[in-house]
Amino acid sequence: MATEEEFRWLLHDEVHAVLRQLQDILKEASLRFTLPGSGTEGPTKQENFVLGSCGTDQVKGVLTLQGDALSQADVNLKMPRNNQLLHFAFREDKQWKLQQIQDARNHVSQAIYLLANRDESYQFRTGAEVLKLMDAVMLQLTRARNRLTTPATLTLPEIAASGLTRMFAPTLPSDLLVNVYINLNKLCLTVYQLHTLQPNSTKNFRPAGGAVLHSPGAMFEWGTQRLEVSHVHKVESVIPWLNDALVFFTVSLQLCQQLKDKCPPGPGARNSPSGTRRSSFVSRVCREYSCHSREYNCHSREYNCHSREYSCHSQEYSCHSWEYSRHSREYSCHSREYSRHSREYSRHSWS
Numbered sequence: 001m002a003t004e005e006e007f008r009w010l011l012h013d014e015v016h017a018v019l020r021q022l023q024d025i026l027k028e029a030s031l032r033f034t035l036p037g038s039g040t041e042g043p044t045k046q047e048n049f050v051l052g053s054c055g056t057d058q059v060k061g062v063l064t065l066q067g068d069a070l071s072q073a074d075v076n077l078k079m080p081r082n083n084q085l086l087h088f089a090f091r092e093d094k095q096w097k098l099q100q101i102q103d104a105r106n107h108v109s110q111a112i113y114l115l116a117n118r119d120e121s122y123q124f125r126t127g128a129e130v131l132k133l134m135d136a137v138m139l140q141l142t143r144a145r146n147r148l149t150t151p152a153t154l155t156l157p158e159i160a161a162s163g164l165t166r167m168f169a170p171t172l173p174s175d176l177l178v179n180v181y182i183n184l185n186k187l188c189l190t191v192y193q194l195h196t197l198q199p200n201s202t203k204n205f206r207p208a209g210g211a212v213l214h215s216p217g218a219m220f221e222w223g224t225q226r227l228e229v230s231h232v233h234k235v236e237s238v239i240p241w242l243n244d245a246l247v248f249f250t251v252s253l254q255l256c257q258q259l260k261d262k263c264p265p266g267p268g269a270r271n272s273p274s275g276t277r278r279s280s281f282v283s284r285v286c287r288e289y290s291c292h293s294r295e296y297n298c299h300s301r302e303y304n305c306h307s308r309e310y311s312c313h314s315q316e317y318s319c320h321s322w323e324y325s326r327h328s329r330e331y332s333c334h335s336r337e338y339s340r341h342s343r344e345y346s347r348h349s350w351s
Helices: 004-032 099-116 127-149 156-161 240-262 273-350
Strands: 046-051 059-066 069-078 085-090 176-183 186-196 219-222 225-238
Touching: 004 099, 004 240, 046 069, 046 186, 046 225, 059 186, 059 225, 069 176, 069 186, 099 127, 099 176, 099 240, 127 176, 127 240, 156 176, 156 219
Parallel strands: none
Antiparallel strands: 046 059, 059 069, 069 085, 176 186, 186 225, 219 225
């Protein structure tokens, strides 16, 4: 800020205006996550998402989402080898918590709590206070966004040991694994088909590490067996309100960063305006220099364009001049030839 008064106005007025704006945006985000106390009454509504993929029709199904939990699942799998159709669904007494949504919701709640503790009555005294608050809020928002954009990397034994495999009725066959996760704004279901490696197999056994999505050929040990992934089927469905939440996170992070950019990092800017003025002067000179540099570059580019145009016109003029000379020489030749023919014609006429 250029003056002490402007800095005081920033701390007393603009900071609180931005904090109000942030709270409004994050409350909208919290409504998408149906946070407790967000004004909704009764049980969270159920949403059905039809799973699909443009690459395969081996797996089809519907997942029912209720807040941060899968309350129902209905999945059909067509086995590649014999085209046998398998159907499995959640047991009626089971729900599967989606930890990613739950964690993202908790981080949003924490960010709102941090902002609510700095209401209109709170007086910020230094820029460092504002920076500290913005850093804390941005940390929660970044964690919330990362939970949705970065699914957990799991090993195949971890997926096999997951309680998700015991949610279905009838019980999943031993050669199938299922995983459900959030990736950005999508609800994803992955089905792994397995086959047992025989003890006399010549394949070099190398257990696969953690991954969001394992590929065919990935191997792992489960109990006394060595297993290999033979087929992978992934289907997904877009969750519109997750897309809204991600947009709210991005806008909020931008607002936080813009406010940070306006606040000097330490108390010195408030206590020594001369230092601020010097800093402001240097910044202004740098900006003017950048403007002049850009202007100079523009003029240079224009000059180069005009130079190239001039060269082109010069070359064209030279070409036209040379062509004109050629036509002139041709005309002279034709004139001489015409004169000769005229003289011959006159001679023949006289004779």
